[in-house]
Amino acid sequence: MSNLNTGMVEKYRNNFLNEVEANVEEGEWVKMCMQCGVCSGSCPLGPYWDHPPQELFMMIRAGKREEVLESTSMWMCTSCYNCLVRCPRELPITHIMHGLAHYATRLGIEPKGQPTRQFAQLFWDNLAKNGRVNELWLGVNLYFMNGFVNGIKVAMGMAGIGLGMYKSGRLSIKELIGGHTVKDKSGFKAMIKKAQELESARVDK
Amino acid sequence: MSDIVATNQTILVVGGGISGMTAALEAAEIGKQVIVIEKSPSIGGRVTRLYKYFPKLCFPTCGQEINQRRMAANPNITVLTMAEVTDLQGDAGNYTATVKISPRYVNANCTACGDCASVVEAELDDPHNYNMSKHKGAYLPHNMAMPKRYVLAPEIIATDDAEKAKAACKFDAIDLDMQEETLELKAGAVVWATGWRPFDAAKIQPYGYDRIDNVISSVEFERMMDPFGPTGGKLVRPSDGKEAKNIAFIQCAGSRDRNYLKHCSRICCMASLKQSTYVTEKFGDEADVSIYYIDIRAIDRFDNFYQRVKENPNVTFIKSKVANIVENKKNGNPVLNGVNVEGYHRYANEHDMVVLAVGMQPSVDKNAFPIELKLNDEGFIESDEANGGIFAAGCSADALDVNRAVQSATASALKAIQVVNRVAQAEG
Ligand SMILES: Cc1cc2nc3c(=O)[nH]c(=O)nc-3n(C[C@H](O)[C@H](O)[C@H](O)COP(=O)(O)OP(=O)(O)OC[C@H]3O[C@@H](n4cnc5c(N)ncnc54)[C@H](O)[C@@H]3O)c2cc1C
Ligand code: SF4
Ligand code: SF4
Numbered sequence: 001m002s003n004l005n006t007g008m009v010e011k012y013r014n015n016f017l018n019e020v021e022a023n024v025e026e027g028e029w030v031k032m033c034m035q036c037g038v039c040s041g042s043c044p045l046g047p048y049w050d051h052p053p054q055e056l057f058m059m060i061r062a063g064k065r066e067e068v069l070e071s072t073s074m075w076m077c078t079s080c081y082n083c084l085v086r087c088p089r090e091l092p093i094t095h096i097m098h099g100l101a102h103y104a105t106r107l108g109i110e111p112k113g114q115p116t117r118q119f120a121q122l123f124w125d126n127l128a129k130n131g132r133v134n135e136l137w138l139g140v141n142l143y144f145m146n147g148f149v150n151g152i153k154v155a156m157g158m159a160g161i162g163l164g165m166y167k168s169g170r171l172s173i174k175e176l177i178g179g180h181t182v183k184d185k186s187g188f189k190a191m192i193k194k195a196q197e198l199e200s201a202r203v204d205k
Numbered sequence: 206m207s208d209i210v211a212t213n214q215t216i217l218v219v220g221g222g223i224s225g226m227t228a229a230l231e232a233a234e235i236g237k238q239v240i241v242i243e244k245s246p247s248i249g250g251r252v253t254r255l256y257k258y259f260p261k262l263c264f265p266t267c268g269q270e271i272n273q274r275r276m277a278a279n280p281n282i283t284v285l286t287m288a289e290v291t292d293l294q295g296d297a298g299n300y301t302a303t304v305k306i307s308p309r310y311v312n313a314n315c316t317a318c319g320d321c322a323s324v325v326e327a328e329l330d331d332p333h334n335y336n337m338s339k340h341k342g343a344y345l346p347h348n349m350a351m352p353k354r355y356v357l358a359p360e361i362i363a364t365d366d367a368e369k370a371k372a373a374c375k376f377d378a379i380d381l382d383m384q385e386e387t388l389e390l391k392a393g394a395v396v397w398a399t400g401w402r403p404f405d406a407a408k409i410q411p412y413g414y415d416r417i418d419n420v421i422s423s424v425e426f427e428r429m430m431d432p433f434g435p436t437g438g439k440l441v442r443p444s445d446g447k448e449a450k451n452i453a454f455i456q457c458a459g460s461r462d463r464n465y466l467k468h469c470s471r472i473c474c475m476a477s478l479k480q481s482t483y484v485t486e487k488f489g490d491e492a493d494v495s496i497y498y499i500d501i502r503a504i505d506r507f508d509n510f511y512q513r514v515k516e517n518p519n520v521t522f523i524k525s526k527v528a529n530i531v532e533n534k535k536n537g538n539p540v541l542n543g544v545n546v547e548g549y550h551r552y553a554n555e556h557d558m559v560v561l562a563v564g565m566q567p568s569v570d571k572n573a574f575p576i577e578l579k580l581n582d583e584g585f586i587e588s589d590e591a592n593g594g595i596f597a598a599g600c601s602a603d604a605l606d607v608n609r610a611v612q613s614a615t616a617s618a619l620k621a622i623q624v625v626n627r628v629a630q631a632e633g
Pocket of ligand 1 (some may be wrong): 221242
């Protein structure tokens, strides 16, 4: 367990709902859920979740801390916003899902090997480097996520799409060496650093 | 109409539904002068479209008959139908209302023999049946209509139909020269009883009310049970006329939803429980009813009714707000998708027909009142001193069942009586 995680367990002890309200983005909305189930029924990926949103909200209230934070469920959210527009209580469900995933990651107890999580990390690392997404490296890293041999297979399967993107100017071979950046790269890095400081200060308080 | 006497001691009742009738009777029977302003061609309001009343499962026609007789017998009550208050000025003890009366084209000679209707050809949507059927351009609003007098729809005026109707009438009751009239009436107090309207189910996009034939609303379902109604008293599907034995009710259709109506409409749980008994009344053991709900709100003494329905093996309760409905194109069955919150089971359930238990909203829009009134967020009239001598009764005050609507009407009548009593004392 990370120090932060142990600290949070200490701090909130029996009240996971309070912990979520204080630390998870839009977490203060969780108590508004009336368990109607329309979010769970509306999620296009719902059948693949261990615990659909309304179940997660009940588990939070029931104090099932590890089961929630270590779950792969909220990582299944594709931000389609179907649940959010239908929720009769206007809970920002999509944001809460990402908030929970992010919080679990901060605590270092997120599920390992969950592909959405891995992709999110790749995407972030890629973006944070130059301030722009390098499609080529993102693709390469993604294909080789599950090892070299598998990566070659995936890459060959995707070759057609890659060629199409190349022809239409969406993918440049120059991206292999450096690639395009934002105009003020150091300013961008400073901004990200500051945001991370603010976020840490919020969680550590 | 010029013979109407209205003074500062008159009580104006706007809306002649069960609430308005009750308020009018309470005031008139202790000797107050009352004028009822009703927008439609007859009084009675929405309860005249119900088959049975919960919780006793008696017929609304019975209570209507008693109230209508009391009204007809009372010389203190004047009823103006096809009338609307277009302007209201003044304050408690001293109001002036401007009332617009639309022409009915039929006078008091009418015996309701129906000869006019039999010769008229034009057919128009019948609002009494929520437009599920048509009526003639000359019509009696419904069997229990009071006044029992035909109406010529404005659509047939200046057509051959109007002339035919006039020629067919043996009692010289049809007057095609009738014009719109405007009256100014004095009043000391006003009871506002304009009631409710069903929430427009088509707004709930995922339920496909406007796309799927066999998805209907609860008010339409009520009309199906009326032997004189649009289906002749049969529970049949709109798409193919097949008997609908496997019926799903979806609760809170539009209510308790910040996207639509924020409030709980309070009567719709009981309405669906009641309507489940209609299905068993028709089909006995072949009835197969499913009620999809968030939680069943059968308040205080209604709980007995709920418990009785729960004991019925032909009625299943599913704790779930249905996510969406799609149509099985092969058989026209609506398919309900969602998650049963008890156990988190995902379902895709097929039914013959779906009834949306639609919410209640005030019949008058927030900005359409002829005088400024204190309203709550949903547009129901508050009990507030700022409203002076105007008191809300029944469903213009809140989403209420008949019992509570009538209680509210009695309370409002009492408040109105107090205002006109004060005027009487001051005037000596
Ligand atoms: C599906 C369903 C089933 C129900 N079943 C039951 C039941 O079994 N038992 C029960 O107790 N309750 C039941 N209810 C509730 C019941 O319908 C209401 O409690 C009742 O209609 C309230 O009466 P009201 O007079 O307040 O309003 P309304 O019935 O709406 O009457 C209002 C009157 O005012 C008139 N009006 C409207 N606007 C104006 C205007 N601007 N100027 C003049 N007049 C106007 C209207 O034409 C109408 O005549 C049910 C409701 C629904 C939706
Ligand atoms: S839709 Fe909203 S109220 Fe309903 S279960 Fe989901 S979060 Fe709760
Ligand atoms: S009475 Fe029942 S169906 Fe109607 S809004 Fe309230 S909870 Fe929903």
